[in-house]
Amino acid sequence: MRITLILRCKYTCLWLAFLLCSTATSAIAESVESTLTLKKALASTLARNPQLYQYRFTIEALNAQEQTSALRPALALELEVENFVGSGAHKGFDAAETTLALSSVIELGGKRQARMSYSNARINQAEWGQKAATLDTLGKLTEVFIEGLATQANLQLAEESLALSQSILQTVKTRSERGAAPEAEVMSAQAALIRAEIRVASLQAKLERQKVLLARFWGETTPRFHSLTGSLFDFGSSSSFDQLYARALTSPALQVLASEARIRDAEITMARASGRSDLSWRAGIKRFEETGDSAFTAGISVPLFSGKRNKGDVKAALANRNAVDYAQQDLRLALHARLFEAWSLRKQSIAAATLTQNTAIPALEKALKLTREGFESGRYRYLDLIAAQEELLASKQALIDAATTALISQALIEKLTAEPLESKSALSIDTTLESSQR
Template sequence: MSCALISSFSYSANTQQALTLQTAIERTLQQNPQLHQFEFASQRLASERETSDLKPAYQLGVELENFAGTGEVSSFDSAELTVALSSVIELGDKRQSRVALANARMNTLELERQAQTLDVLGELTGSFIQLMSTQQELKLAAEAVELSKSLHNTVKNRAHSGAISDAEVMRAKAMLTQSNIQQENLRRRLERQKIALARFWGSTKIEFSSVEGDLFAFGQSQAFSDLYTAVQQSPAIMVFASEQRLKDAEVRLAQTQNRADLGWQFGIRRFEETGDSALTLGFSMPLFNESRNSGTVKSALAERNALEYRRSDRLLALHSRLYSAYSQREQFIAAHQQLKQSVIPDLEKALTITRQAYDRGRLKYQDWITAQQELLNAKQQMIETATVALLNQAVIEQLTAQPLTE
């Protein structure tokens, strides 16, 4: 499971304080409170299976007749005391059907556990990616602060020489302050995201300084048809097959009730009047069991038949979600590559040319500001496209329960 969700990231074992996605996944699998609930549910179902495998209980009965009446039976002289042992003989493989139903419930729970694990690890991966994205934004914010400082110093020097007015100095100072504010906001957001990440393994403390991974590593994707084939075998869909077996077991158990159980009673009766004893033997069986049980059987059959339509609807929804994630991943990777290879290099050159022209007095202050902001916006967009691409990749791996890239 962990391989399916960490294949897109690279790690280094040298940094002790940085948290890798693999470590986060291991901690989550070991300590996540939501996943540990399945252990108790499994114990409960195992106990129910033991109960289902029990044979019908024996009953000991004592019956006293013909005493404390009137006339000849006014005393205990004519009393009849019967001590009997009784039970039921189950017919129609009821016990085997109960055990089969308990086993089907345990199998369904295991697939639900796997599906829930994928959901939790998918959320964990999304939080991890968002944290990596914020770290990249912090680096960009630091770059923006340095650019603002450089601009502020240049503008102050020119103002001292009388080349420009003090108004531009105030504007440059305000921009520097705004850059510092943005940097501090990102630091605060980073701390909140760390807390949100730590909750996945049940912790309220931040025990890592940063997360380690490559936000800009995407890899080569598989074909969509192969991914959809994997989705059809994923726990999210296989749980319906398990539920189908569960419903079949419920139908069989309901059908076993058509055949009535045979009750028996064996005992000994003592006659106080004569001092004699005699054995007693009795049998009983409910009548018209099949007609009385027909409603239960029909209800179980209806639930089983409805399950196939639920599975088809779920599969259609997963197909739509998978295609949306697959398409968006390809779209944002393409946009990221264009920004990296074309847009940002052009804007970096434009900023250098603009600054040189400003120093020679050929361009205005606003031209430098515009060129600088365009470059920062493009780098911010590159971070955002990479983040969205990886978030969609995490969704795909969650749905398919396998790595998207080799």
């Protein structure tokens, strides 16, 4: 008896669920409201995940700050009155001198452009950060979904084990009633049945916990679905590691650090621009009440030795920029290691799953059938039958584990590369991520 599992290799943190929907008939998906597909889970998460919504407000705040950065120095209106309410000739306002003037600052060194570049770099970093966070969130969702499908497959296997235990118990009881089997074998078969029942109950509870974890991704505490829908063992094609690593070098995680480098560059420009002294100017009209005459006034102010006071800021900005370069190198090395581990593990798991499914399980199913027939005819012992059953169940469990590992590894690969392994069968990253930002 070949186990039928529901899981499919086309899962990815962002795109594989959409492939899942394209391979399943939409009519079935719409008619069964109690089931959850990965596509539906991803769409709900993109629409309602609280963590992803936070980035929208962050970007709104940065856009508002950019508007402030683009402003030129403000104009100030000054009114100054001198020589009034004094003594002697200056008593009252007869000898007062009133000045009405405008004043402002002339920024030198490209300070306004530096501020705008800094604001733009921060917005760019926030946008890439949103994409990286979206990939990370959907990657975690995909992993939980795959584990939930694996639990359903394990539950199905446990129910199969329970059915076998019930059948074996009935066979042992029949043989014991004929005096062909000792009472101890009946007791052992009953204990095996209890263990199978406990296993089923444990997996049912585990599946309920996983459904709650899934609902959390779109802000709900009570799942509105009863089961997960998917399929298994269509692993698809695989790219070479060099191709995958080339894709990973343009992923959002590295783009965040690239944006960080642009921010540091802008900080260096701002620090150097601050070393150029701004000119403060003032111009107005002065009226002399004593004579009734008026005159223009003008002034300019230049700070002295401001360049020397700014050297420390420039050195600090340069140091921060150099630190980003080393952080990028470290991230590339870590990315290479994680990607190779996932690529190698996926390849190994696919090979193990294929060999187990096509060779080991059919042989063990035949062995169990022959052992069962021999046990019923008295040619095999009870222990031989239990050993054959456990070996078959262990191989089916290994098959589930290998498939799960392959799918989770593939989801990690696609999260790190920000692209599906099969580009023709999935949506592009830009299309999907833009839907999360609207």
